[in-house]
Amino acid sequence: MLAAILVTIQFVGPKPLNPVTQPRYEVQADPDVPPEITKLLERSCMDCHSNHTQWRWYSYVAPVSWYIHNHIEQGRKKMNFSEWSSRRDGAGRVVHSINDLEDLCDVVSKGTMPFRSYTLLHPNAVLSADEKKAVCDWTDKLESERPKN
Numbered sequence: 001m002l003a004a005i006l007v008t009i010q011f012v013g014p015k016p017l018n019p020v021t022q023p024r025y026e027v028q029a030d031p032d033v034p035p036e037i038t039k040l041l042e043r044s045c046m047d048c049h050s051n052h053t054q055w056r057w058y059s060y061v062a063p064v065s066w067y068i069h070n071h072i073e074q075g076r077k078k079m080n081f082s083e084w085s086s087r088r089d090g091a092g093r094v095v096h097s098i099n100d101l102e103d104l105c106d107v108v109s110k111g112t113m114p115f116r117s118y119t120l121l122h123p124n125a126v127l128s129a130d131e132k133k134a135v136c137d138w139t140d141k142l143e144s145e146r147p148k149n
């Protein structure tokens with residue numbers, strides 16, 4: 001009975017999907033994001049906050065897949081590094097949202113992101129104290145450079 005249920009649920013629910021992205025919208029297209037910060041975001045955040053999720057085998061197996069899907073959908077909605085560079089000013093420079101910058105430093109320094117059920121399976125995603133500081137130094141710098149309006 002349980003086996004039958006487990007087989008049946010494999011056919012319902014969302015399928016892993018990475019939407020197509022414009023390269024010029026990616027965080028990598030923003031010269032204000034240094035390569036070491038991009039690497040760190042790729043390592044720690046982009047499975048859930050970009051269109052380049054590395055889908056592991058268990059993300060295809062229901063009901064775990066539903067749980068993971070929900071995280072990725074919510075994560076992309078809150079902050080999507082594949083859309084980071086989509087807002088530009090008249091001169092073509094990426095416009096940074098103050099909320100995004102503040103939230104980024106906030107979640108990283110408090111350790112709320114990446115969350116624990118993820119780092120258990122992806123220990124490499126854990127950020128060191130130095131890396132957390134590097135993120136906040138960088139967001140502080142961008143905040144101070146932002147045109148006041």
Ligand code: HEC
Pocket residue numbers: 041044045046047048049070071072074075078079103104107108113114115118
């Ligand atoms: C396993 C998936 C996953 C990973 C990895 C992950 N996040 Fe998230 N993130 C989420 C989900 C789901 C939400 C929305 C639910 C929530 O706010 O708790 C979220 C919310 C956020 C928010 C909005 C917070 C708020 O208060 O509204 C920010 C900012 C964020 N993440 C940044 C990051 C950063 C930066 C990293 C890497 C250091 C990261 N996340 C890693 C899944 C993830």
